[in-house]
Amino acid sequence: MNATTAVAALSVLNTAGLELGPTAIRSGLRDVCWPGRLEVLSREPLLVVDSAHNGDSAQKLMSALTSLCGRRRLTVVVGASADHVTRIC
Numbered sequence: 022m023n024a025t026t027a028v029a030a031l032s033v034l035n036t037a038g039l040e041l042g043p044t045a046i047r048s049g050l051r052d053v054c055w056p057g058r059l060e061v062l063s064r065e066p067l068l069v070v071d072s073a074h075n076g077d078s079a080q081k082l083m084s085a086l087t088s089l090c091g092r093r094r095l096t097v098v099v100g101a102s103a104d105h106v107t108r109i110c
């Protein structure tokens with residue numbers, strides 16, 4: 022969704038005179054890195070970190086983990102301040 026929003030914003034900027042061609046956009050999407058977003062720190066054992074910061078992103082994280090790991094047993098460590106705790110599972 023973030024990538025779709027970025028490409029849509031670039032489309033609007035193109036109409037305002039900032040022209041980025043399809044090659045530059047593809048390159049940007051290919052090379053983008055968001056540390057802390059489903060970032061694999063270790064493969065054996067598998068250790069993934071994510072900075073899901075609200076209920077919606079936490080639900081998307083769980084969906085992604087289910088998609089990646091199937092029914093494999095997971096240990097999830099969550100850290101949140103009291104004013105940000107919501108039901109995420």
